[in-house]
Amino acid sequence: MGSDAVQFPTETTDLFIAGPSGRLECMADVPEPDEARAVTAVLCHPHPQHGGTMRNKVVTIMERSLRELGVRTLRFNFRGVGKSEGEFDDGAGELDDLLAVVDWVRRACPDDVLWLGGFSFGAYIALKGAQSLPVAQLITIAPPVERYGFADLEAPDCPWLVVQGDEDEVVSPQAVYDWAEQMGTDAVSLVVMEDTGHFFHRRLMDLRGLIKNHVRPNLP
Numbered sequence: 001m002g003s004d005a006v007q008f009p010t011e012t013t014d015l016f017i018a019g020p021s022g023r024l025e026c027m028a029d030v031p032e033p034d035e036a037r038a039v040t041a042v043l044c045h046p047h048p049q050h051g052g053t054m055r056n057k058v059v060t061i062m063e064r065s066l067r068e069l070g071v072r073t074l075r076f077n078f079r080g081v082g083k084s085e086g087e088f089d090d091g092a093g094e095l096d097d098l099l100a101v102v103d104w105v106r107r108a109c110p111d112d113v114l115w116l117g118g119f120s121f122g123a124y125i126a127l128k129g130a131q132s133l134p135v136a137q138l139i140t141i142a143p144p145v146e147r148y149g150f151a152d153l154e155a156p157d158c159p160w161l162v163v164q165g166d167e168d169e170v171v172s173p174q175a176v177y178d179w180a181e182q183m184g185t186d187a188v189s190l191v192v193m194e195d196t197g198h199f200f201h202r203r204l205m206d207l208r209g210l211i212k213n214h215v216r217p218n219l220p
Helices: 057-067 092-108 121-129 173-183 204-218
Strands: 013-019 022-029 039-044 072-076 113-119 135-141 160-165 189-193
Touching (some): 039 057, 039 092, 039 121, 039 135, 057 135, 092 113, 135 204, 160 173, 160 204, 173 189, 189 204
Parallel strands (some): 039 072, 039 113, 135 160, 160 189
């Protein structure tokens, strides 16, 4: 499917979307037709310079959990990752990539509400996107609050799930707890997974169930 086509695929499809620094490699997934809801979720992957891609296991399990709830999903590679064109831009350009993908989704699925999700670096980009986009559900997994400008970002006006492992070796769990507390319990629902590291090894199925249980009440 070319970048000019503005129609969401009806089956799992690799496609390219025109981004601000060249084409962006994407993967669209769809739920079973009789389970489909009027929701499309755009998902952001971990740090491009540390092996992060849209096929990351945590991103993949997030995609699966949402699709099993009837949500259309679109994953994409940030600029310079996989077959996406451009070069890493330390968050600024990656936000522009997200905005371009969301623009495509909103034209392809104009009647759907928008959900955003992200893991690690992708959690930062998703929260940045939620500052200006009409997001109906935000999911941020292991947000690297000490590495990026999270303190400058506000809580979105929508349900917001934050998932953090208590044995995360990349992101400081305590820093995430403190940051979530500053955001306020009315704004964010923080769920701590015990005995869990950054990449959720041996806990991916638990993560899948956790996401489904927390966002299911917010389906349209």
